[in-house]
Structure formats: structure tokens, C-alpha cells
Amino acid sequence: MNATVGAxxxxxxxxxxYYGEPGIYDAxxxxxxxxxxxxxxxxxxxxGVNAFAHVEWLGSSIAHSPIVVDSRxxxxxxxxxxxxxxxxxxxxxxxxxxxxxLGFGCVLTxxxxxxxxxxxxxxx
Numbered sequence: 001m002n003a004t005v006g007a008x009x010x011x012x013x014x015x016x017x018y019y020g021e022p023g024i025y026d027a028x029x030x031x032x033x034x035x036x037x038x039x040x041x042x043x044x045x046x047x048g049v050n051a052f053a054h055v056e057w058l059g060s061s062i063a064h065s066p067i068v069v070d071s072r073x074x075x076x077x078x079x080x081x082x083x084x085x086x087x088x089x090x091x092x093x094x095x096x097x098x099x100x101x102l103g104f105g106c107v108l109t110x111x112x113x114x115x116x117x118x119x120x121x122x123x124x
Contacts, residue, residue, distance in 0.1 A: 002037070003035070003036070004034075004037075004038070005033075005035055006034055007032060007034065008031075008032045009029065009030070010059070012028050012029045015061050019061070019065035019068060020065065021065070025064075025066055027062070028061040029059075032056050032058055034055060035054070036052055036054040038052035038053075039052070046082055047082055050081060051076075053075070054074070055074050055075075056072070056075075057071060058073065
């Protein structure tokens with residue numbers, strides 16, 4: 001299990017673009033602290049499962065926007081990873097390889113106090 005505590009800073013231009021309303025709400029930059037818990041379990045040498053829960057508290061410039069429902073966003077993810085080793089021979093003199101990890105899963109994101117109909121789900 002891994003625990004991460006951090007923050008993201010979003011510029012005024014970015015916050016205005018995504019959360020501003022022309023003539024109604026002019027946004028400033030935002031500082032968003034977050035906490036993330038993640039867990040990964042290798043099943044075989046090539047397959048594994050992982051999951052995480054992420055809570056982000058929106059900065060006041062975002063939270064006060066008229067298009068934002070709540071000041072906190074919670075994201076939960078569960079998925080499967082496959083690890084592929086790619087090997088290439090360079091002119092017969094040396095071998096090089098690299099690893100590629102592909103992930104498939106579902107994400108559920110919802111503001112803490114939003115109505116259930118406002119939840120968004122995305123699977124890939």
C-alpha cells in the first residue's frame with residue numbers, strides 16, 4: 001500500500017478556461033491539496049491488479065465557481081495491468097529491451113455531496 005500527500009497548482013488562465021463564466025465569474029489561480037492511497041498486487045510475471053482512492057480539495061477559486069457543485073472531488077479506480085517485454089536486436093551486436101505496461105480499468109469520480117445522477121464513470 002502506498003500513501004501520497006501532495007498538491008497541484010493551476011494557473012489563472014487554466015482555472016478561468018475550465019471554471020470561469022465570461023461576464024459572471026473571473027477565476028484566479030488555485031492550489032489543490034490531495035491525498036491518494038494506492039495498492040497493487042502482481043498476479044503473475046505479466047499480470048497484476050491495482051486500485052486507488054484519491055481525494056482532492058479544490059482551491060477557493062475553483063470551489064466558488066458557479067459551475068462547481070462541491071469543494072471536494074473523490075476518485076476511485078480499480079484495474080488490471082499487463083506487462084510486456086519488448087526485445088530488439090541492434091545490428092547483431094547487442095540486445096536491448098524495454099518494458100511496456102498497459103492498464104485497463106474503471107474510474108468512478110464524484111463530488112462528495114453531489115447527487116448520484118451527477119457521478120461520472122469512465123472505463124478504458
